[in-house]
Amino acid sequence: MATTLKTPESASGTDAANLPAEVRFRMRVMKGETIAIGPGKVSLLEAVRKHGSISAAARSLDMSYRRAWLLIDELNRSLESPATISEQGGQSGGGCVLTPVGESIVRLYRDVEARAQAACAGQIESLTRLLKP
Amino acid sequence: MATTLKTPESASGTDAANLPAEVRFRMRVMKGETIAIGPGKVSLLEAVRKHGSISAAARSLDMSYRRAWLLIDELNRSLESPATISEQGGQSGGGCVLTPVGESIVRLYRDVEARAQAACAGQIESLTRLLKP
Numbered sequence: 001m002a003t004t005l006k007t008p009e010s011a012s013g014t015d016a017a018n019l020p021a022e023v024r025f026r027m028r029v030m031k032g033e034t035i036a037i038g039p040g041k042v043s044l045l046e047a048v049r050k051h052g053s054i055s056a057a058a059r060s061l062d063m064s065y066r067r068a069w070l071l072i073d074e075l076n077r078s079l080e081s082p083a084t085i086s087e088q089g090g091q092s093g094g095g096c097v098l099t100p101v102g103e104s105i106v107r108l109y110r111d112v113e114a115r116a117q118a119a120c121a122g123q124i125e126s127l128t129r130l131l132k133p
Numbered sequence: 134m135a136t137t138l139k140t141p142e143s144a145s146g147t148d149a150a151n152l153p154a155e156v157r158f159r160m161r162v163m164k165g166e167t168i169a170i171g172p173g174k175v176s177l178l179e180a181v182r183k184h185g186s187i188s189a190a191a192r193s194l195d196m197s198y199r200r201a202w203l204l205i206d207e208l209n210r211s212l213e214s215p216a217t218i219s220e221q222g223g224q225s226g227g228g229c230v231l232t233p234v235g236e237s238i239v240r241l242y243r244d245v246e247a248r249a250q251a252a253c254a255g256q257i258e259s260l261t262r263l264l265k266p
Contacts, residue, residue: 010218022159024164025159025160027158027249028156029156029264036154037264079263080264081263105177108256108259115249115253116253123244128162131211132211132213
């Protein structure tokens with residue numbers, strides 16, 4: 001959810017003051033220095049679900065196949081049971097689908113964002129009111 | 134608040150799997166590409182309040198005076214009314230105190246983190262239970 005403030009009556013070039021305020025909530029579950037579950041991995045899981053393979057998911061996020069594969073591998077290694085199942089394929093991988101664990105991670109993570117934003121609506125409103133319009 | 138999981142019975146080197154999971158909530162109020170209010174600026178305000186000057190606050194955060202000054206300046210420019218008041222000083226600045234606006238930003242921001250974590254305790258518990266111990 002973006003909290004949009006009124007834009008000022010007169011524009012003055014590319015000043016950020018002319019842009020509406022947008023509130024971003026990000027939760028990261030850290031294991032040491034590693035982000036076990038965070039916004040990047042959750043977006044990647046959603047892209048895998050939508051596109052049906054790691055390579056297509058990577059393309060949709062403008063990410064290299066290698067980076068996407070490493071993120072998925074890092075996620076799966078941090079879990080008791082993997083978030084994805086890959087089918088055998090060529091060099092750039094075959095199909096890939098989410099497991100029930102992967103589906104749960106996406107659902108819980110997005111639920112956390114929505115609940116956090118709802119629980120803090122008053123404070124967020126107070127904070128954004130301190131900003132220039 | 135950190136959600137701590139049990140450590141496994143046997144350690145195996147520096148593997149992140151041996152470290153407890155820690156949950157981080159970060160809210161950022163964006164104006165375009167600029168983080169108007171976020172974790173870095175709030176920590177800096179807290180350090181200014183504690184140490185009484187931008188230079189001492191910067192040192193306490195292992196940050197250059199220049200960077201701390203620029204962050205405070207960027208924050209104040211984004212606000213209707215400034216978060217800090219600086220006294221006249223030498224090249225590296227004199228004393229600096231928080232205004233009521235600065236105090237409100239710290240209070241609201243930390244309140245948001247605590248409320249978000251409380252509102253999502255169940256989901257966070259479910260997510261961390263999917264991780265290896």
